[in-house]
Amino acid sequence: MISLTIDDKTIEVPEGTTVLEAARKLDIDIPTLCYDSRLKPYGACRLCIVEIAGFPKPVTSCTTPAAANMVVKTNSDLLYRLRRTTIELLLSDHPNDCMVCIKSGDCTLQELAYLYDIRENRFQGEMRDHNRIDENPFIMREQNKCVMCGLCVRVCDEVEGVGAIGYVNRGFESKICPPFERELNCxxxxxxxxxxxxxxxxxxxxxxxxRQEGVKLTDSTCTYCGCGCNITLHSHADKVIRVSAKATSHNRGWLCVKGRFGFDFINRGDRLTTPLIRREKGGKLEPATWDEALSLITTKMNGIKEKHGPDALGxxxxxxxxxxxxYLFQKLFRKVIGTNNVDHCARY
Ligand code: FES
Known part of the structure; x- marks a missing residue:
């Protein structure tokens, strides 16, 4: 363990901990745009800068390992000015169309602009002019709003192992896209x-x-496969409009295409929400109570077992x-009905 001081508070952390991680353990808030605790640090946005005694200039806390007896300052006039200028530069080349942006209310850049009270654009200059790209069914890309934090590139590589997107060009021309600037195919x-x-x-x-206003959040479990990922349903006016996952969930905020985008079935009018029973031979399926449905199943199963034996059931x-x-299902078949004809559809 090593001991260091951050904003006059002393803390002990294991070797290898970064200054940012140590500060967060002390509940000290340092702004970040390109950091995510689930990914390797990258040091792109320069917002997490701190002053360290003996260092000639501020350094990024997300990439600087904590060292014994370090004395760190996370807030000063200099740091405030530098961070504010960084945000201003990002905004100088940003559409700033928060009124119609889908991310409004859930955008780190918007929040930072608010916290640093940025109301004007001091840096007038050329603006990027990329088209919105949405030729695929799920993901919309607006490159003019990209801050080149690289989080998308890293998550695709480090978590998914797919590497579907990367950086192209340099400087002002830099952007993130699939190989050969084709449409996403991931x-x-x-x-x-x-x-x-x-x-x-x-x-x-x-x-x-x-967007965020009036949206109800309900934690739930994805029903698509046996992984049982934790999800959060965003609902509005009794309709599910979005699915997300928390970074603190056991699936660490990650989901597959079905879990994240395949939720429209929940809102379908023809979704089965009550048992149906065909009361007469050749008749129509009619809504029934669960008690009625379960007692019908019990009667039919008992009848089959009496007539043909337990192995006639599966x-x-x-x-x-x-x-x-x-577990209870297989117990029911093995112990109550008396057959080993029981199986499960999870094969992966
Ligand atoms: S969070 Fe450290 S440089 Fe972006």
Whole structure:
């Protein structure tokens, strides 16, 4: 363990901890745009700068390892001015169309502009002029809003192992896109969308729907496969309009394309929400109560067992149930019905 002092507070941290991580342990707020604790530090945005005694100039706290007896200052007039200028420079080449931007209310750059009270553009100059790209079904790209933090590139590489996007060109011409500037052709997991701090990447199906205002958040579990990822449903007027995942969830905020974008079935009018029973032979399926449906199933199963024996019955369980439910399901078939004809659809 090493001991260092940050803003007059002393803390002990394991070797290898960065100054930013140590400061966060002390609940000291340092602004960041390109940092995510789930990815390797990158040092692109320069907002996390701090002053360290004995260092000739401010350094990025996200990439500087804490050292024994270090004395760190995270807030000073100089740091405030430098951070403010960095944000101003980012905004000088940004569309600043927060009124109509899908990310408004959920945008780190917008929040920083507010916190640093940036109302004017001191740096007039050329603006980027990229078209909005949305030829795929899920992800919308607005390169004019990109701050080159590289979070999308790193998550695609470090977490997904896909590397579908990367940097092209240099300086003012720099941008992030798939090889040869083609349209995206990846797994569409949307990890890049979830981590983008501005409106540069967004879910195409979110367009035109409420942003943050009045949106209800409900934690839930994804039902697509046996992984059971934690998700958060964003709903408005009794409709689910977006799905996200928290960085603190067991899936660390990551989801697959189905979990993140395949939620429209929830709002479908023809979705089955109650059991249906065909009361007469050849008749129509009619809504029934769960008690009625379960007692019908019990009667039919008992009838088959009495007539043909327990092995005439079989059960197929679902990966969408919990482990506990599947455990009870096989118990029901093995112990109550008396057959080993029981299987489960989870194969991966
Ligand atoms: S968070 Fe450290 S440079 Fe961006």
């Amino acid at each position: 797994e569409f997991c949307g990890q890049c969308v979830s981590i983008c701090p501005t409106g540069a990447l967004s879910g195409k199906m979110w367009a035109g729907l409420p 059960g197929l369980a679902s990966a969408r149930c919990t482990n506990e439910e599947n």
